[in-house]
Amino acid sequence: MLKNVAAVLLDGVHPFELGVVCEVFGIDRSDDALPVYDFAVVSAEGPALGTHVGGLGVTTPYGLDRLQEADLIAVPAGNDFPSRRYPPGLLDELRRAVDRGARVLSVCSGVFVLGAAGLLDGRRCAVHWHHAAELARQYPRAVVEPDVLYVDEDPVITSAGTAAGIDACLHIVRKEQGPEVANKIARRMVVPPHRDGGQAQYIERPLPKSRCDTVGEVLAWMEQHLDEEVTVEQLAARAHMSPRTFARRFQQETGTTPYRWILRQRVLLAQDLLEATDETMDSIADRAGFGTAAALRHQFVRALGTTPNAYRRAFRGPEAA
Numbered sequence: 196m197l198k199n200v201a202a203v204l205l206d207g208v209h210p211f212e213l214g215v216v217c218e219v220f221g222i223d224r225s226d227d228a229l230p231v232y233d234f235a236v237v238s239a240e241g242p243a244l245g246t247h248v249g250g251l252g253v254t255t256p257y258g259l260d261r262l263q264e265a266d267l268i269a270v271p272a273g274n275d276f277p278s279r280r281y282p283p284g285l286l287d288e289l290r291r292a293v294d295r296g297a298r299v300l301s302v303c304s305g306v307f308v309l310g311a312a313g314l315l316d317g318r319r320c321a322v323h324w325h326h327a328a329e330l331a332r333q334y335p336r337a338v339v340e341p342d343v344l345y346v347d348e349d350p351v352i353t354s355a356g357t358a359a360g361i362d363a364c365l366h367i368v369r370k371e372q373g374p375e376v377a378n379k380i381a382r383r384m385v386v387p388p389h390r391d392g393g394q395a396q397y398i399e400r401p402l403p404k405s406r407c408d409t410v411g412e413v414l415a416w417m418e419q420h421l422d423e424e425v426t427v428e429q430l431a432a433r434a435h436m437s438p439r440t441f442a443r444r445f446q447q448e449t450g451t452t453p454y455r456w457i458l459r460q461r462v463l464l465a466q467d468l469l470e471a472t473d474e475t476m477d478s479i480a481d482r483a484g485f486g487t488a489a490a491l492r493h494q495f496v497r498a499l500g501t502t503p504n505a506y507r508r509a510f511r512g513p514e515a516a
Contacts, residue, residue, distance in 0.1 A: 197371040199233045201265040203285065204253060206244045207274030212302040214359055216269040218384060219364035229379055230372060230486060237261045239285040247274045262288045267298045269365065270305035277307050277329050286312040298350040302360035306353045310334040318348040323356030342503045361386055409444050421461050427453055462498045465491060469507040476503060
């Protein structure tokens with residue numbers, strides 16, 4: 196049973212990510228008949244810590260020994276986590292916690308601390324999409340999933356950036372104390388108890404650049420004609436190549452196939468139209484080359500893990516859906 200929770204901090208902690216953990220586990224909501232957790236903020240680097248917000252600091256009387264009694268240890272994000280060194284005592288305590296059956300949770304770049312403790316080896320994990328490539332490079336035995344909000348590889352739970360920490364915390368509550376408790380806490384926080392989709396819908400994906408000029412003109416043409424159905428043979432003819440040579444060059448220079456490239460650009464165009472216009476789903480489907488709203492929805496869900504209507508609500512508010 197989840198009763199004792201500790202958030203362990205390093206100098207340069209990000210207040211929002213710390214606040215997420217404090218809000219879910221550190222507030223007394225007994226007036227709503229909700230569990231009260233024995234919660235503590237623990238420092239791994241002395242009683243006074245700075246944050247990444249100028250002039251704001253954190254002080255706490257609790258040191259690493261407080262982690263020994265925790266059922267859940269949360270590691271919020273902090274400055275330079277992908278490149279800094281961590282106190283060996285902290286890494287030891289995290290490993291001992293997992294060995295004795297406690298859970299560990301990272302919020303955003305806090306996952307790098309878990310990686311340094313060896314807790315990601317052989318496990319799936321989440322991180323803010325901005326850090327995904329670096330996490331995979333530093334910890335090749337980890338299975339980094341850059342498109343999701345959080346990953347539960349019990350006893351290691353990892354979450355993506357900022358608000359995804361809320362999703363992971365509520366997931367833990369739901370798992371330990373049931374959906375009614377998680378829903379009540381979410382209602383008090385005025386947040387959804389569970390969000391649809393993953394962080395794929397928030398990832399910036401600029402237009403892929405070709406590494407040379409062989410297919411550059413064809414890419415530019417494809418981008419301007421996303422609403423048209425084209426074949427590899429037609430594209431190869433525009434590039435003055437055989438279909439086989441064109442397909443090989445396209446793969447070499449873009450890292451994907453013509454079909455997958457144009458499908459991704461259609462999804463990107465649909466995202467732009469959903470964010471910036473009031474056009475109907477049928478109109479967006481037609482302009483983006485999907486043909487029908489049903490086809491748009493199918494491909495959108497496959498690519499981003501959420502529906503076009505949900506995406507529009509997320510970026511423009513409920514009145515826009």
